[in-house]
Amino acid sequence: AQKVTQAQTEISVVEKEDVTLDCVYETRDTTYYLFWYKQPPSGELVFLIRRNSFDEQNEISGRYSWNFQKSTSSFNFTITASQVVDSAVYFCALTLSSAGRRALTFGSGTRLQVQP
């Protein structure tokens, strides 16, 4: 069975600081997909990124960047120059490529508070 661990329950930073959210996953499958979602106070889940297990290239999208390392089973998310609007709960998730329910397994989330 697969598992996703987000050890940081809550992080508080001051605006313009950089912050990294950690995600460690466990699976025996060789083909899988990793995701990050943002949950603002309104509650809906906003998709941020998807990465498959064969693509270890880091990705940058504006102030967001993701570091995928299979050797350490980690998929960390960095926000550069954080802003108050980045305050939210962030979830890392994993799904397998094999047939079946294809449901996403989520970590417990990291609550990020960005202070002005």
Next chain:
Amino acid sequence: SQTIHQWPATLVQPVGSPLSLECTVEGTSNPNLYWYRQAAGRGLQLLFYSVGIGQISSEVPQNLSASRPQDRQFILSSKKLLLSDSGFYLCAWRPRGRNTEAFFGQGTRLTVV
């Protein structure tokens, strides 16, 4: 484009009362459908998933049930709510056979009193 609708947005129900939450998806066919629950301050727990009409799989034993009477309709029910059923319920869908992200509804915040 595809959209997912979930209602109601908020619900306050007494213990022992029934529950019915509805989710519909538009703009796609044969989706995989999911119900997740998020307890206060915690992560998302998968409750049910469905790969087709009338096909429901339960992930955890609980006081809830799910049904899929139509291809793009997914219903979460309970005959008698418990206090522990309080939480934030999210419906989601994924295209069948494709490894895309899951798309989530707006969620229903259920408080059992």
